[in-house]
Structures are given as C-alpha cells and as structure tokens.
Amino acid sequence: MKEYLRERIHAALTAAGVSVEPASIQLEAPNQPEHGDLATNVAMTLAKQEKKNPRQIATELVEHFQRDDEKIAAVEIAGPGFINFRFADGYVKDEAFRILKEAGNYGKTADSSGRVNVEWVSANPTGPLHAGHGRQVCIGATLCNLLEWTGWDVTREYYFNNAGNQMNNLAETVRERYLEALGDAPDEEKVHYVGDYVKEIGRGIVEEHGEAKRDAALDFFRGEGEKWCFAHITRTLDKLGVKHDVFFNEDALYKEGKIDAVLQQFKEKDLSYEQEGATWLRTTAFGTDKDRVIVKSTGEPTYRLPDIAYHIEKVQRGYDKIIDIFGADHMAAYPDVIAGVKALGHETGHIDVIIHQMVSFVNEGESVKMSKRSGNVYYLNDLIDDVGVDAVRYFFIMRGVNTHLEFDIKLAQEQSEKNPVYYLQYAHARIASILRFAADEGFSLTDEGSFSNLDHQSEIELMKKLLDFPGVLEMSARNYEIHHIGNYLNEVATAFHKFYHDCRVVTEDKELSRSRLQLCRAVQQVLRNGFAVLGISAPEKM
C-alpha cells in the first residue's frame, strides 16, 4: 500500500509540476485514528523548495491525485499540511482474508536478501551459561529467525573459545577437583573456577577412570573440562530451542596455522612491533587511544589475534553480511579486531556489530546478586527452570538492545494478565477454544470465503492490525530491532480481545459466524507466525 501511494503521490506531484524523488516521500501511520491510516508530510517538506505555502501544495497534490476507490476511501488535507489517506474497507477485508491463504508464509519475504552469518553466544567453554547470557542467546536466536523470515539465508555460528589461557585455568581447576574427589586436599591457588560444576567434572573423571589419571597431562583435564562444558552449554541452548549450525573452534585457527599467518602479515606490513618482550599491534594507526598487545611476553596470543584471524576466516567464506552480537562488557574488543581485519586488506563494510546492554535480575522487588568469586551464580538453566522457556525467550527480547534490561523473575513466573507473554498466548488459546467450540457446533472451515460481511469497527481495526505484520518484520529486520515484534503481537492480542468482547463469534447467523471464525483463524495465524519468530509456543489450551 505504501508503494502504491508513493507512486500515486509522485504522479500527482509531477502532474502539478513539482519534481520530487519518490523515495523521499514519507508515509507513516498517524497516531490519531481520525487522521486516517497513512499520512504524508510531503507538502511540508516541499514548501521551501517550491516557495509555497504547504497547504497550497497539498491542495494541488490532492487535485491531481488519481484515487482508486477500491483501495482509498478518502484523501484529506489536515493540520499544517498533512495529507491523510483512509483505506477502503473492502481493500482491508480482501487483504486480510489473504492471510488465510498465505498461512505459515504470511509475513515472509521472498528469498533474495543474501547469505548472512550471525555469530553469537560464543561464551567461553569454562562453565555453564549464566542467566545473564540468556539475553544474548535470545536476541541472537530471534534475530536469526527474523532474518530468515525476511529472506536471508542464515548461518548460525558460535565461536568456541577452546584455546587460550582460560582453558589452562579450567584444566588446572579440573585436575584439582579430580584429585579432591580422590581424597586429596585441593590447592586453592590452582582453583580458578570456584563453581561446584568443576567438582562434578572431577567426580565424573573418577567414575570413569578411577585413580588412573593422577599423573595425566594437563591436556587431558583440559579436554575433559571442554567436553563437559560444551555438552552443558549445548544442552541449555537446546532447551531454549536454539541451535547453531557451526561451532567454530578457536584451536582450529592454531592447528591450521592461521594465527601465525596473520601475525606474519602484520609484521610484513609493519603494523606490529616488539616491545618489552611482547608483540604490539599499531591500533593507534586506526584511531584508537593506545596500541594493544597481540602476543604476550609469554608467547601466547591475546584474544585479539585469534579474533582477527577468525574474522578474516568468516570474511573469506563470502557472506553478504556478517553480524556479531556481544554484550557491552566486551565492547572494547571489537574496534581493534575490525580494524585489524581491514588493515590486512579485507572487506569489513558488511560486518555489523550489535552490542546489547547488561541485564539485572529482580525477584520480589529484591535484586538478585551474582558473584563469580563466591561461586554464587544464577545459571541460565536455573532461570529456565524457574520461569519456563517461553517467558525466558520473551522477556529477554521485549526491550531494545541498548537499554539495560531488568528481568523480573516474579513477574515472569506469574500466570496472570500481569505477565505479557501469557497475555499473548492467552489470545491464541482463546481462539483455539472458540474454534473447538465451533467445530462441535458443526462448522467446518476451508480457506475460501471473505470478510465482506464484517463491518464492526473492532473487526476492521483488527484486520488493519493484522496487515501491519509484514511491515513490522521488515522494519525490525532492517534495524535489528527485534523488540518491536513482541510489542506488535501485544497490539494484535489487544485488538483481538476487544473484538472478542464486542462481537460474539458463534451465533445463529451462520454466515456471520463463518466470517468471524475465519477472522479468528487469521489472527491465530499471525500470532503463530509471530511466535515462530520469537521462538515461543502457541498453546491450544491454557
């Protein structure tokens, strides 16, 4: 509809002797319903160029506007020079009915956007995911779904940091806990990770190998620790319905010599230098405040070097777009990495970085304290057990990514109207119930029919709301702003509940009942499609 109006407005302006770029014609839904369904401010933006009063331009535009009564019921000039368009009810009804035919595809864009790689979670395999990780898990999973819906071929990737010093620390901790499980006193100096899960790993090794591994090399314990953590992390992700296509192992970069290759290139281009036994990258040449170490004096690379090699790897795989998601606490890492990749002559313009702010947890009005040092950690598994998968998936994406998120555990547990995810699911279940009732009454529904006999204002408003779905997905995907989806679905649920309240669905009037049942099905379809993007379930009963 927007495109149609844009084209007609452009034609009208051209006929009136005004030249304008079609793309610069803005159309948006007004706040007040009495201002119509779409409005343009084009007369006001052209006022200066044309040296005319905005209302005069608007008047000329409307005079030359060729209105198709099938689609547009009214064109009005209002306020300082807005032009308001009101859709014809027949158009709204026909479009809304098509939702039933498009069904599970309603809202999808044709596959043409290209290939995109989304890397997220990428938590170190040194322990279970904690509750705070949940935000990134859900943001990334939802974004991937959304990108798929809007025509992207998505590769879901997890960068598995199974190299580096943190793995040595894990290995030492595992060895201490293993020895402890055999009855030795642990050397607290070597216990880097205090969580109980490492004791579990230690006990597991005892069960499998007994005392046989007393003198095993650190590599053995590293392997055991990594294996356990990987299994644990993927199990948690699996619970949330999150599946990665690729787990990219950091150690592969070492094995394949890619770390050395990158280091060599930096040297050749004089982008690195030796100082105090370490190798530094001249990031100041890229505009940062100071140079950064990429190889420590111990000979081990810092995270930056493998990250650069990894990103080069991803760039070379030839995606149309590469998206990295990470939390604000890792904010400092990426500019150097991108700059490093670029400095070696690789394209970086198609790399988008999404930074999300941190999460705090509140329960019964009390903030939930977490301390890694004391091992007092609230794990993502615990959160899932406490509030359920759907609440986790929904709560973590209901706010914009660059504001802090306060996760109210009590609210998420609440099975009432206070809980926004229940409100949404209730609408779906309510429709399912109506459809069951209708089936008992002898209604059988196909995808044929029309909404031509639905004229109640609640019905028309509901249909209009359903028609917004593709646009909401498109806008959300374009801006990587997934929280709009949840808000939108809430509006759909509200419009449906209002309709339900105003219009009895199953009545003596069979034809009216049929149409209203079809409208219910269309609402249910939009909710289902939206839930599919968000990764939450669509209950038939509640």
Add this chain to the structure above:
RNA sequence: GCGCCCAUAGCUCAGCCGGAUAGAGCAUCUGCCUUCUAAGCAGAGGGUCCCAGGUUCGAGUCCUGGUGGGCGUGCCA
C-alpha cells in the same frame, strides 16, 4: 581522564528517516461474567520527555555543553 550506552507517568519501558493532542503494561481507583476461556474488556487519575543553549515551519527525536547512572578503558575474554 577518555570511549560506548542510557535518562520519557509511582515502577518497568515503547516512541521506525524530526511531524498533528507524548503512549503501553504494572500499580491505584470505578464499572462489566445465566451466553464461544474474566489469564478478558471499558473507563479514571497520573508528565519540567534530566538541565541549559542551538539548528527550523516544527525537537522526546538532530547538534553543543553540563548533571546523574551502567559498561569498558588488562600482556583476561
């Protein structure tokens, strides 16, 4: 100190390229179930959009400078 993010109703937050009278949920108050799910609907009250300048027909939105908070600023990731 410097970098990024944030500041909108009592609370948690929306507000897509700058648009018309700034919105939602919760909380508070008032109505609505013999009829398809009241986990619902309707209504009321509640605002210095942090402050000060600037840009223009028009600023919650853009710019500058402050104030307050979060996260960084490691030879951790």
